[in-house]
Amino acid sequence: MGHSCNKLAVLAVAAGVSLAPPVSAWAESPPPKFDPKDMVPLVHGPNWVDLDGDGNKDLVVKSRYSAPNPSPHSFSVYSFTIFTDEDIGVGNQGIHWYVVSFPDLAPPVGRLELTTNQGMYCLTRDIRLVVRHQEGTPSATMIVQAERKIAGSYGDPETVTFTTYRLEKGSPKSPNEFAFVRVSRKNSKSRYCSVTEAFQKELGLSNPDIESDPETQFR
Numbered sequence: 001m002g003h004s005c006n007k008l009a010v011l012a013v014a015a016g017v018s019l020a021p022p023v024s025a026w027a028e029s030p031p032p033k034f035d036p037k038d039m040v041p042l043v044h045g046p047n048w049v050d051l052d053g054d055g056n057k058d059l060v061v062k063s064r065y066s067a068p069n070p071s072p073h074s075f076s077v078y079s080f081t082i083f084t085d086e087d088i089g090v091g092n093q094g095i096h097w098y099v100v101s102f103p104d105l106a107p108p109v110g111r112l113e114l115t116t117n118q119g120m121y122c123l124t125r126d127i128r129l130v131v132r133h134q135e136g137t138p139s140a141t142m143i144v145q146a147e148r149k150i151a152g153s154y155g156d157p158e159t160v161t162f163t164t165y166r167l168e169k170g171s172p173k174s175p176n177e178f179a180f181v182r183v184s185r186k187n188s189k190s191r192y193c194s195v196t197e198a199f200q201k202e203l204g205l206s207n208p209d210i211e212s213d214p215e216t217q218f219r
Contacts, residue, residue: 060079062078075117079099100176102180104182142166159187163184168180
């Protein structure tokens with residue numbers, strides 16, 4: 001039995017399959033700690049990055065919704081797509097690009113994108129993409145979303161909630177083959193106007209697309 005389990009583990013690692021613990025175990029564990037060097041910069045346009053560790057470049061697109069002038073409430077949209085050589089499911093033969101869903105948001109199908117939120121001077125919701133590597137190969141891919149409460153105005157500092165999602169293949173929480181599953185949630189120690197500052201001060205994760213930040217645009 002021991003030899004069979006070891007052989008299975010070797011085959012799974014060779015195939016780039018995550019041997020992560022069950023989602024329930026992640027949900028009960030403390031929030032992951034992030035190394036700033038593992039953050040993948042996401043800028044407006046196509047971002048090519050191996051998300052699932054199979055050696056193929058996957059696609060993250062960050063695009064912009066432009067609110068009518070003079071509204072300061074434009075926002076950005078993130079969508080995540082996996083490239084795979086596998087034939088997945090019935091009726092998908094020859095299809096190689098698959099959307100990654102967020103089953104914890106709008107279940108059971110899940111949300112198919114994440115969006116930012118902002119006011120005149122403060123970004124109140126944004127994300128960071130973190131890809132950990134083991135021996136040069138992606139071993140864990142996570143998204144951290146920071147969202148600030150809007151209790152009064154967009155400019156009033158409030159607590160920020162950090163929610164972490166981990167990329168899973170064949171998760172029991174999602175009918176979709178590829179999904180970012182929620183694994184932890186925590187609140188910031190301080191209050192902030194912008195989640196950009198919260199990311200930097202509490203997680204050490206900078207803003208790789210600072211030109212789109214309202215703090216830069218409206219100076």
